[in-house]
Amino acid sequence: MIRPALPYLLVAVLAGLGVYGILARRHAVLVLIGVELLLGAAGLLLVTVGQTTTATDPAAATSGQVLTLFVITIAAAEVVLALALILALFRARGHVDLHADLDPREEAAR
């Protein structure tokens, strides 16, 4: 027996933390950490729903876990690409500060 409210609360907290991490950090890799937390919250939500509801259809019954697996896989692919982009950004600019000015021409002029 389990109270689904608890995982749901954790989902909400993790999502809030992820959003905060995305917004409050200027280091690109740390922003990525926030994204990971957000994805984790999504996975937890899927698993919770899948485990605490009953469904006769096997496709529906397994969908919670299967979709979480898919999310994890996609997240892995995303992390790989994001890190490659961060590396390229670092090579181009010498830093990975996302709080820098958006306009590269001003950057160049400075």
Add this chain to the structure above:
Amino acid sequence: MSVVDWPDLTWSDLQLPSLPALPQISIPGLSVPDFWGAPMQWLVLVPALAALAGITLSGRSNRLAAWIAVGGGIVTWLASLWQLRVLLAVDGHHASGSVGPLPLGELDVPLGLAVTWPLALVAATVATVALVVQVYSRWYLWYDPKYPAFAATVSVFTAAMLLTVVADDVILLVVGWEVMGWCSYLLIGHHSTKTAARRAALKALVVTRTADVGFVLGMVMLAAGARTTSVSGIVEHWAAEAPTRGLVLALVLVVVGVAGKSATFPFQDWLPDAMEGPTPASALIHAATMVAAGTVVLVHLFDLLAVTGPARVLLALLASVTLLGGAVMAFAQADLKRLLAWSTVSQVALMLAVLAAATPHTGPDAAAEHLVAHAWFKALLFLATGWLAVLVGGTAMTTVASGARRYRVLRRRFAWGLLALAGVPPFVGFFSKELILGTAESAATGSGGLASVVVLSAVGASAPLTAAYCMRAWLVLDRPTQIEQHAVTYQQEPVERIDDFFDEPQVVHEAEGLERAESAISSSARSGTTLLAAMTLLGSLVALLPVWRVDVHLNLQLLVATLLLMVVAALAVRLAARGVRTRDAAARIPARASLAAERGLGADYAYRLLVATPVVALARAVTWFDREVLDAWVRGAGAGSRLLGQAGELLTPRRATPALALVLGGVLVLAALGVVSR
């Protein structure tokens, strides 16, 4: 009560006996079967194609353009003769199709063509005059770089006029009518570097176009009422019942349109200004085409006009005023070309007047006959004037004085043209005018009513006026040259000098005379004018052909009285001209009056005051409304979105993380809205 016992004479007594049937002149192997379409289709198609070919093929070559234009003119002319021949064979009425009927729902649009004898003769005249004009303009505009365009425009113009003549469908009528309007703009404005020419072209276009509104509306009403656009169908439908208010309104509108195109009061002022165009264009516009188109259209619709009282009275009043006013104005002009222009105004009004006067009993053919006659002598006069203008360098009365004396080759042409214009027997003008007088008189004594009486009196009064200005022009043209004058002066008392407003410049080339005149013009153009001169005499035979459907009782008393009046008027002019150096009787007119006449009696001012100013004010008001009221919203929307954009630009962070915070915050707000409003 008559002193003499006037013989009872009808027009048919004067007419030539019926021509022998012609089919026996069939040459073996040269018979003309009906395999290449109907001649009336050729009449329209050939000049149109010639114009197209002239404008596309000739490029900068005047020579090629002239070949194409004159060739097209010749083929058109042959087609018009063929048309006459066909008409002879099929007994007076020949119909044909054009591009086939248009499928327009309930409206029947056959787009047919048809000719009857009067219209076929008009078509032949138009084709002949157009051919002569083409030949003539080939000489007149030889060094003009815009000659190809001019020749092509003349061809289009001819095609449009011929279409109007042979059309049996109001759509074709309107097409020909409008194309003529545009072509007249191009022809009058040919010397487009001259401000006056541009202004005259614009004026002609705007004035005729204003009147065209009435024309098109009237045609639409006629066609809509009859549910067909075929002219014969329309006539049949409307004539079947008593004239309704719709028919009256439609015909009044058509009469307004006709008045515009034919330069009838109150639209008369564009025509004298149109003298800014090259002389061949003037000859074409004045003689056979544009101004005559109104007559042609009303001949088409005559059976309806004759039973519609108000339209007849309106036309009779407008035409009578124009008839007399034009003749008076012609007398006062200080320029030979403008004199001819006002005489055209007057003569075209004469055609319209007789249409208004005629009853179904007398028939409209007098108008068509006068159209043909007028085409011959007016084209002749214009072309001779153009020739003279080239020789003496202008058309002002003082410049052309003694012109016919000095250049003998022009003498007979001017003399015959003016005699025909005045209506002196045996020239063609005499016969057509007697026909008109007879028609008006028969109608006035018959069932013509008020319109016929008005017209009869106006026609009677116009004869001496016409004779007066013809005499005046002739006296100036035929004034003895200075050498001859000096020879005479030695034996006479000194000439009485009056205040001669039209003083004469010194002309130094008096001795050169004939040789120079003959070398000045190309032989083909010369023979063209010779042909026209011959036709002013031979055209009388045309007037006597048995094809005119006139049943007119000639009043010999009236005829002789008219001739006497003309003689008196001519003698009076002669008397008035004595002692003026240029022999110009109009020099006796006070300077103020003659200046006002030259300016068209302030018609320009009246147009501006009555039409242009209100229209411009209305346009300004609409523009203001559009700009300040309608556009204000649009402009406000633009300014508002620009302000919003600037505000957004100010609010937008220039760094990534705050921007992202805003975006996610927005998403959050949206999600909250979604949750709350569920």
Add this chain to the structure above:
Amino acid sequence: MLFVAVGLLTAGSGLLAVTSRQVLHAALWLVVALAGLAGCYLVLGAELVGLVQLLVYVGAVVVLILFALMLTRSGGVPVVTGPAQRGAAALVGAGTTVLLGGALLAGSGWGAVQVAGPTNTQVAEGILGTYVWPFELLSGLLLLALVAAVAIARTPTGGREGET
């Protein structure tokens, strides 16, 4: 209860991962948080997902992140934004939490239910049966991501090809 303990661990380490001023610490706290999440999965009865989470995230992703941190080492650059930005971020984050939590709790209620998840066999049958096409597509996506990552990371930037 077990879930409360694991959940508190996850939430606490997640909080540290997004607030720590040390880049490396943040990454390590992420490891703890993801491991805690795997624990949550286990408690919820989804053993397969928990293990995959452990393997993929803790084993591979975090290692990648650590590598990236070391490769992009830039001394002296602040990693945290200013107080105003952080305040705004906290507001948005808290809003997310409240909204999400409120919505979920309102939907689920406070009652307890029996964990009734599918068995691992069923999950495997689901993956290779019902969801086989997305699964195959995912393998393609992974391959594509791999190749693209190599391509992006290798491309010399800061100038056109051949200029540097």
